[in-house]
């Protein structure tokens with residue numbers, strides 16, 4: 001692999017990784033407040049892609065939109081994806097998880113419910129939108145190519161990366177600087193005591209799902225722009241992003257971002273080195289490798305847990 | 308204050324305006340009944356000690372008062388108003404602060420962030436509240452940026468108390484603040500509890516350390532497997548030989 005090729009793959013890896021990172025945040029946020037691996041998050045992602053597809057089919061971009069219009073269309077796709085994701089995640093929490101919480105159901109029941117919800121949603125999508133892959137309408141002319149340290153960067157990649165980075169920064173600020181963010185962190189650490197402080201736990205959990213849903217849905221649109229939109233498209237990115245959240249330390253938001261980036265880069269670099277059929281293996285080798293040395297993930301240390 | 312040495316079923320000392328009143332309180336965890344009909348009164352401005360051995364129901368009592376548990380029967384009244392059944396996140400607005408058993412500070416937040424969480428019910432954080440806590444506990448001021456999980460046990464207890472004070476409670480529920488702490492630190496914390504009380508906060512203090520708790524409190528209740536076994540003025544409880552033998556022997560320093 002030449003140095004030039006390496007850079008090309010690396011850039012691709014960073015772009016893919018940034019999408020994994022945004023999805024992984026959804027897993028880690030929900031895990032934080034509920035100690036639940038929300039396996040239906042992959043369907044939040046998938047429905048977000050359909051959201052983008054539907055909105056850009058209704059408001060179809062012309063053949064060669066101007067640069068400014070392109071940005072507008074991407075924003076529309078992101079917004080629609082985010083909206084679909086948010087509604088799906090909100091509904092999931094209300095319909096599937098909240099009743100279990102009320103009854104104090106054991107963890108295993110939550111997990112089975114999550115898997116069941118995932119099956120239900122992607123089969124529903126297959127029924128509603130058909131089982132054939134659909135192309136995401138192009139929001140821009142994908143011609144211009146930038147060069148970054150010798151790596152070719154096209155408009156798609158630039159927009160994807162930009163949008164993902166903006167979402168990550170926004171989320172990080174929200175969690176660390178706002179009142180809702182403090183509520184989310186407090187519930188993640190000790191929900192009962194957070195309640196004593198006046199945090200409405202139900203509200204915080206519901207909003208956490210919505211935030212994860214916005215990110216997951218928007219990521220679904222982004223992912224759909226360089227693959228295709230299909231009812232089962234959530235599975236592989238979902239499981240990879242979940243692995244990324246675990247690699248970074250489940251429950252830790254910056255860990256999810258780091259893990260997502262790592263797995264995206266590893267997955268992409270595996271292709272030229274070992275061949276395309278090894279693509280998804282690389283990421284899981286990293287997962288196992290990291291967990292062997294750090295069972296709590298890279299940033300998942302537990303600081304002085306008391307009783 | 309009443310000077311009677313006779314132990315009464317209902318507490319001895321003068322109870323002015325009852326800030327907190329528990330009447331016939333029954334609380335159960337599934338089939339296990341932890342409180343079997345408790346009557347307890349805390350007057351405004353008092354320090355009341357709630358004593359008893361392991362599993363007597365002290366923590367359950369406090370958790371019921373702060374809305375973490377719903378009673379099966381009986382009532383909880385604050386200034387005469389029923390508050391049982393109100394969720395804990397709403398009860399904080401009624402002026403109840405709860406320092407839970409085992410401190411339970413937010414380990415991955417700094418000291419400052421923990422205190423800010425205490426003021427969550429307000430729009431913003433009042434720096435005067437923050438200063439008050441730092442004045443009561445200078446050690447917290449020195450460590451304001453340190454993660455709470457890395458504090459010593461005593462410092463975590465101070466933080467847990469400070470965090471509860473940030474909500475400006477009228478009634479402070481303290482669940483075994485002396486647990487696992489060195490005698491010197493316990494003494495410091497008890498001095499500060501008195502100071503908090505003198506500043507106008509009513510205190511319901513759960514303790515195993517009976518001698519010290521009764522030294523601080525005006526009145527006390529002794530729980531025994533979910534019922535009030537004895538109650539009365541603190542001096543009477545301290546003086547009563549039966550009580551000394553049964554409840555104070557192990558707890559005495």
Ligand SMILES: Nc1ncnc2c1ncn2[C@@H]1O[C@H](COP(=O)(O)OP(=O)(O)OP(=O)(O)O)[C@@H](O)[C@H]1O
Nearest residue numbers: 336339341359360361362363364365366367368515
């Ligand atoms: N979550 C629970 N589920 C079932 N039973 C419980 C639960 N919490 C407490 N109990 C039971 O209720 C009774 C009272 O417990 P509680 O914690 O109120 O006692 P305590 O007086 O605070 O004891 P300690 O001094 O050891 O803290 C005990 O018998 C205990 O086993």
Ligand SMILES: [Mg+2]
Nearest residue numbers: 365366367408
């Ligand atoms: Mg207890």
